[in-house]
Amino acid sequence: MLAHMIRHSLVRSAGVTAWSLATLTASAALATIFVAMSIDVGQKMTSSLRSLGANAVAHAGQRRDGVGAPVTADSAAWERAHGLAEAKRADLVEFHLRVGTLQGAPVAIVTADAAGLARMTPYWGVNGRRAAGQDECVMGRKLAQVLGTSIGATVEVRLDGAAHHERYRVTGIFESGDEDEGRMFVSRKPRPEEARFTYALVSVPGGEPDIAAFNTSLAAAGAGIELTPLRQVLHGERAIIGKINLLTGVALLAVLLLSSVGVTAAVLSRVIERRKELALLQALGAKRHSVVALLLSEGAAIGVAGALLGYAAGTVLSQVIVRQAFGVSVTPHLAPFLAAVVVSVVIAVLAASIGARRALRMETAMLLKGE
């Protein structure tokens, strides 16, 4: 009987119901979007920034204990580090640094797998092209300027006190703005005895806590290799994500506040419209609490409907937003759904209870008599 009355009343004042439903849907949709985004934006932003290369540097652990010249870990240690990186879906690219002489000046020569180098340094601005073959190299702009080298030139590097030499053709000159700009990068493997220093650039999914976790497992594995987060980039990233979340929070709060007032107004107007009916119910012997129950159930019904519609709409919208901004889809979560339900039902029931208070305050006898 109660269900029948609720259905009837919702259908009869269809306009008000539709509007309340629309407002609740919009609120629930926004709640969905905001919660989905506050979960996802951090992750998506982080992962899209990962496409910009490394967020940590790995090197032999002893260096952090000591002050002075860097130490190179053995290749077994690097094997273990590679294994761990794979397990954590991190990208780890090794760099071997040697010192040779070029036109009589000491030069740092870095060996790295060509594809790995490109993955870790996509931010380089390369004129010409990156080196591909064993006899090709790319050179930092600073170094190229000092040496007067241009693209296409062939350089001869002397190693081991000129006992040994290697020839490379310069295919590209890059800008990076950091100390790499004073180095040349090749892909030809150095002879083992030549490697002066080995380090690795690592791209760890996630932020600083994930890097710290990686570091802990490295230490546990006894690899003797340590990971240092590139704090400059991570810090900036965290600051921006914090701002985005704060902004979304403010916007959500404003929307919730207004839609609460809006839905309350709609419910009140409906209670006023139906005051005779409600008075009649009381006259027929309905206890006050059953009138309240009627109104609250109505509120809850609209609230649940709004939550479902809002969650659907919000999920679609946040898909669109995130896809447009990051080119990937939103990972489904339970939290946005809960948020939609809570927001919509709480607002609807709150509004209904205010309406119920108003309904109970009205004088039954007076209403039944007439206007």
Next chain:
Amino acid sequence: MLSRMLLDSLGRRLSRKALSVLAVWIGLTLVLALLSLSVDVGDKMNLELRSFGANITVEPLASAIPVQVGGHRLAPQTVPSYFDEAELPKLKAITFFWRNNILGVAPRLRASGLVKGQVVPLVGVWFDVPITTGSEPLVTGARQVYSHWSVQGAWPTRADQCLVGSAVARKLALSPGDTLTLVAGRGEVALSVAGVVTSGDGDDGAVIAPLSTVQGLVGAPGKVSSADVSALTTPENKLAEKYRQDPRSLTPDEYDRWYCTPYPGAVAKQVQDLIPGSAARVVRRVSETQGMVFSRTKGLMALLAAVTLVVCGLSVTGILAAAVLERRPEMALLQAIGARRADVLVLFLAEMAILGVAGGVLAAFTGPLLGRWLVSVVFGSTADVHLAVVLIAPFLGLGLAWAGGFWPVWKAVNQDAAQVLHGG
């Protein structure tokens, strides 16, 4: 008569009307606050990119390059090259085109010294140095530029204080409050450790002291070996890429456009031109990240603001519509005594207009204030009150009131008046 009626109606039902005005007021206050926030959000978000720190480094034009890893030399030392510290305030001088884009400067003087018998890299930097040449004074240095530094203890405030990198602190067992004796080229100095810094780069292995202290210690007064500059820039586009590939390929027109856009490269180029004997480079890892964050967040924020504004607008509209719907019998009566539908509509819209404009005028005061407060909470900075937002408020109130009133009234007057009058 119409105006008398309106006034009487408003006057006699003051409490009910006050509710509508309140709804418009609160609603519009929020809408305007969000509006002024979203007017600012682009700029403020861009400014937030400074948390990435330095994106341009200035170095002396070098004839040789030191071979080093994280501050450690791997090859015999080359002759150090410097430029003048006195050139740096020019970055904020009124004559420099990008002075307002320069958010911070941190010069560095690299040397090395002995602490407790160990060779330690020594870095001299600015700590909160005021630059007063510009139109607005700027206090800058390591604290502002290296916002990613986490300092345990305090930042140095005196010339005889220093920071030690976390690796040095561990190795030499130093903690805030300790005193260390630093021996370098021209003698020795006692410095008290104000804090231990974790930077995640070579500075973790260095002692970081005020620039003037290091200059005195190594005998290079007024000299710096590099400077990190934090500048407000625009993400690179095709034009910037074209310049980078070959500056000479730009037409004069393109060159002008490039020169007057704060691309990282363009700002760096002009910094380099400003400081004689220097080479300014874009730290591409930072500038590219900033560019990506900028482009990702721009659309996101705009969309968020738009969706929020629309939903808030809808809510206010709905509140007003609900207020109108309550008065359906009144509309039916007016029709019964001979008012045409348009007459009823005009009467109600006129009343809504008064309420809407009243709410709008009130919101014109409170909305921007709330917006300012929001900006200060979210971005920790002050925002100007946008005159446009203030001016638009009454019109927005009018628009919302009419948007909320038109449809329900028009629907009501086209409804079955007979039924309404018979209490159906």
Next chain:
Amino acid sequence: MTAHAISVQGVSKIYPGGVHALDGVSIDVRPGEWVAIMGPSGSGKTTLLSILNGLDKPTSGRIQVLGTDTHGFGPDDWAVFRRENIGLVFQQFHLIPYLTAVENVMLAQYYHSMPVREQALAALERVQLAGRGHHLPSQLSGGEQQRVCIARALINDPKIVLADEPTGNLDEENEARVLELFRALHGEGKTLVVVTHDPEIGCAGERIISLSHGKVSKDSATAAGARLATVGGPPGSSGDPCATSAHA
């Protein structure tokens, strides 16, 4: 044709759902005639009145009021027609709660021509509400509110007054006052159509049209009407429904 104040020809009203509120009703009302429409609840009398005043539309059939064919009238045409020619009296008075008695009357003037306070006050005086003009409806008794409603209906000097259960919410004393006002209006030659279920009100007029299931079941002159019938021509002749009640 112009001889009739109101002419209803074969009017039907079918509500959504198939309810025949009116089923082929035809009625003619002479100018100056005082007609009561009576019938049990659901007989269609209120629907008929709503169609006569244009607030509702017939499903089929034709209505001429004061010689004007209202076929094709939109809501606005009716509004204009009402303010020129028809005064409405409601069971529930329908006064605007935030306007005073005199302003409620002036409102009708406003839509008709020009509000003149003195005229509105005079209209209130006529319904014995002198001195109550500045009261809000909530400060007036039911009878007083109904008289304000009548004053509003009369302010524009309409030729036709349509009343829907005018005494339905009133006590006997106020009912008598309203009836007296109606007699006065009748005396001025206004055409009066009163929907009522109160025989006393019905029998005060000249003619009673009884509706049943949406059809005219009886159309007869009252005692008052019969007196007139000797002068003019009575529309109905057989039986006087007021014979018993009038003497009771």
